[in-house]
Amino acid sequence: MMTRPAIIGAAALPVRRSLEKSIRDSATEVALDALADAGLGGREVDGLFVSPPGLSGPPGFMWSCALAHHLGLSTRAQALVECGGTTAALALKMAADAVRLGRCRVALVVAVDQRSTDAQADLEFFLKNAVVGLVGLYGPYDAVYGLGAPIPYYAMSAQRYMYEYGASVSDFAELAVTLRTHAKDNPRAEHRKPITTDDVLASRIVCPPLKLLDCSSFSSGAAAVVVVSEEVAKGCSKRAVYVTGFGEHHEPAHFAPLRSPITSFGSASQAARAAYAESGRGPADVDVAEVYGVFSATELMLYEDLGFFDKGQAPRALRDGKTSGEGRTFFNPSGGRLSLGHPAGVTPLLAAVELAEQIRGEAKGRKVDKVDIGLLHAEHGMINGSVVAILEGA
């Protein structure tokens, strides 16, 4: 029995440097809030899909089992999902697919990411773990060159974007300012203080050409959504948000690709194409897009790769007000990764929550007019893999 999966409940905690409560309390809070939002009780849940509760921290071994026990959930479908930055998008996809196939009726998707670490407590202990962790993450060939974060890869991508397409650091700064403007009215956003392009250009250089305010922050957060069958959605008093298309593509590369360009990303364009095909929609139909741009330059390239602008044209579109104007696609009303904050293990679910609220007209101060169709994008590595989902209001 095939059915159309729909999001009918969504909740998220404010994005902050560290979670205010424990991982378990945070997961419980968003899970119960999402169920209350859906108007459903826990006994109706029969599917649970979670991300590791600290994507770059302690392992999440058996976390779905512990959480099901803690929440008192009896399920017919359950898993912990991990695939870098696409993790929570894939947990959502697994939930939607399980509902679509009739393997469950009411799936709860929960993502928590606690990234704040007490690094200075024992420097030697920290260093030992950091070195091993970094070789694990960046591999035995790249990590030895001193990579402590993915920023150098993205910085080189930004440099090539300037070289190949004539983009400038002012374009990057302009995007950071725009996202900060969006975040101003989002109480969930970590960074809401207004900034100017001069502030961005004067901020500390992290990896040239990227400066501090061109980068997303290491943040913590939690979010949950409830995905149900069409039958359950129709009995819901609020506007259902149907998941009408998914696309996914992973290149055989981890961070720097050996031969592919680093200014256009095949995973994003191919995942988008698949999601557009499955939903029967195209870029022109999308009212709001939540794009996984972890650096200012990267986000501009993604607008292009997702099919919204020709290659190299996103900076001009931004300057002409075509990325957050009425009557066309509005990008990252949440404030995006740069200003909402970026708890990587939760980020795609925060995007789902934002899109659901926009489609249901519940986005309060940051409401975009007349939203029916949303696009969610997530990626891992240096956009070596992407997931795109199309969400549509009933």
Next chain:
Amino acid sequence: MKEIIDQKTLEAIRHYGDATTEEFYRRLRERRFMSTRCTACGDVAFPPRGFCPACHQRDVTWIDLPVRGTLYAFTQQQRSIRFSAPDVIGLVELAGVGHILTRIDAPFELLSIGQPMQLDFYEVSREIVLHQFRPVG
């Protein structure tokens, strides 16, 4: 502290790498920068593999990589767990291979995309020798 980092790096390379990784670093210690080429389809892999990642047959041979290349992209890290800052890294384009991540032995300000580069080596410790590139001339 450097000894701790070096020791843990070696352990992690062994844990996360494979027999080919050991071979790659052994050759670097001998100041040879090499990777593997498929004897069937001719694809040059980087990093090296014990099989061909293009056609997936198992017969590969070690070859010397080009000692000259061109600078594809570069940046510098203001903070690095291994090198004192600022630490310049880049992607160097090697003909017939692709663009590979490497250490760059030159000040950031003197570099430009497309610049001809020359292979060199950097000894972190007796056990760990890295490839690096510097501008030609």
